[in-house]
Amino acid sequence: MTSHEGRSLIVVTGATGNIGRSLVGRLLADGAAVRALTRDPARAGLPAGAETVGADLTGADDLASLLAGADALFLNLAAGGEQAATAVLDAAVRAGVRRVVLNSSMAVTDTPADDTHFIARLHAGLERAVRDSGLEWTFVRGGNYATNALAWAPSIRESGVVREAHPGAQGVPVHEADLADVAAVALLDRSGAHLGKAYVVTGPERMTLARQVAEIAAATGREIRVEQISEEEAAEAMSGRYLTREAALELVRMFGRTVDAPPFPVSDAVERVTGRPGRTFARWARDHAADFS
Ligand SMILES: NC(=O)c1ccc[n+]([C@@H]2O[C@H](COP(=O)([O-])OP(=O)(O)OC[C@H]3O[C@@H](n4cnc5c(N)ncnc54)[C@H](OP(=O)(O)O)[C@@H]3O)[C@@H](O)[C@H]2O)c1
Known part of the structure; x- marks a missing residue:
C-alpha cells in the first residue's frame, strides 16, 4: 500500500x-x-x-x-x-x-x-x-444485522411492546462492530490473504426474535411484551421511502419461513478473520441499552 x-x-x-x-x-x-x-x-x-x-x-x-x-x-x-x-x-x-x-x-x-x-x-x-x-x-x-432490532426502540420506549408477525422467526444476529472488524482487517491486510474472498458474516448464535426481545429486556431492566400482528400489518410498519409495501411483505414472509427452517448456518468468519469470537446479541443489547431507554 x-x-x-x-x-x-x-x-x-x-x-x-x-x-x-x-x-x-x-x-x-x-x-x-x-x-x-x-x-x-x-x-x-x-x-x-x-x-x-x-x-x-x-x-x-x-x-x-x-x-x-x-x-x-x-x-x-x-x-x-x-x-x-x-x-x-x-x-x-x-x-x-x-x-x-x-x-x-x-x-x-x-x-x-x-x-x-x-x-x-x-x-x-x-x-x-x-x-x-x-x-x-x-x-x-x-446479514440479519443486530441493529435491525433498533426498529423496536420507539415502541419499547413508548409502551414496552414489540409487534412482530413472526416472533419465532430465527436468525443469527451480527453485531455491527464485528462487521466493522472484519472489514478493517481486509482493508489493512498486507498479506493478501483476504483478497478475492466473500465472507459470510453472522453472529455467534442462532435465536428467535422473541429471544432477542428478552435479551433487550435483560439489558435494559424493562419489561417488554411481544405482540403478534398480521403479516400485512408488519409489512405496513416496515415499508417506507426505501422499501415498498410489496418488498416489505416479501421480507416478512421470508422471516416467517425461518420459524420452522433456520435460514442459514452460523458462520465462524468473525473468528477466522479477526482472531476473536463474534460478539453475542446479549452484548449488543448491553451496548445499545440507551437506545431502548
Ligand atoms: N440490515 C441488515 O440486516 C442487512 C443485511 C445485509 C446487508 N445489509 C447492508 O448494510 C447496509 C446498511 O449498513 P449500515 O447499517 O452501516 O448503514 P446505516 O447505519 O444506515 O448508515 C448509512 C450511512 O450512510 C450515510 N448516507 C445516507 N445517504 C447518503 C448519501 N446520499 N450520501 C452520502 N452518505 C449517505 C448516512 O450518513 P450521514 O447521514 O452522516 O450522511 C448513514 O449514516 C444496507 O444498506 C445493506 O446494503 C444490511
Missing part, C-alpha cells in the same frame, strides 16, 4: 452509520489514516483523528477529490444507494485506489437465485461491478 503521512489512507462511506462509525474507530486504533464521508460533518460526531468530509454521494459532489490519495475504500450501499455506490467505485478506479471492501449481503449466494430476490439482486449487481473494476476486493456478506 502507498501511504498518507506514512499511513494507509482509507475512505469510509456511510461513516456515521452503524458499521461505518465502528469502522472509523477501529481503523484509527489500528494506525490508519481515515477519510470519513458524511452528508453533514457538523453533526457527524466522528473522532477528531479522522478527516471528516462532507459529501452527498447521490449529488454532484466532486467524487475525485473524495478519493484522491486513498489506498482503500469501504463501500456501503446504504450511503446513497446503488447509483451512488457505482459512481464512487468508478471514481476510486480513476483515482488509483488499490482496494475496495464492499459491504455486501449474505443474500448473495452465487447461484441463479441471486436474480430472483431483490436484496440479493441489488448486492450481487454491486459485487459484479467490483469484480469488474480491476481493484483488489473483499466482500463482507453480512
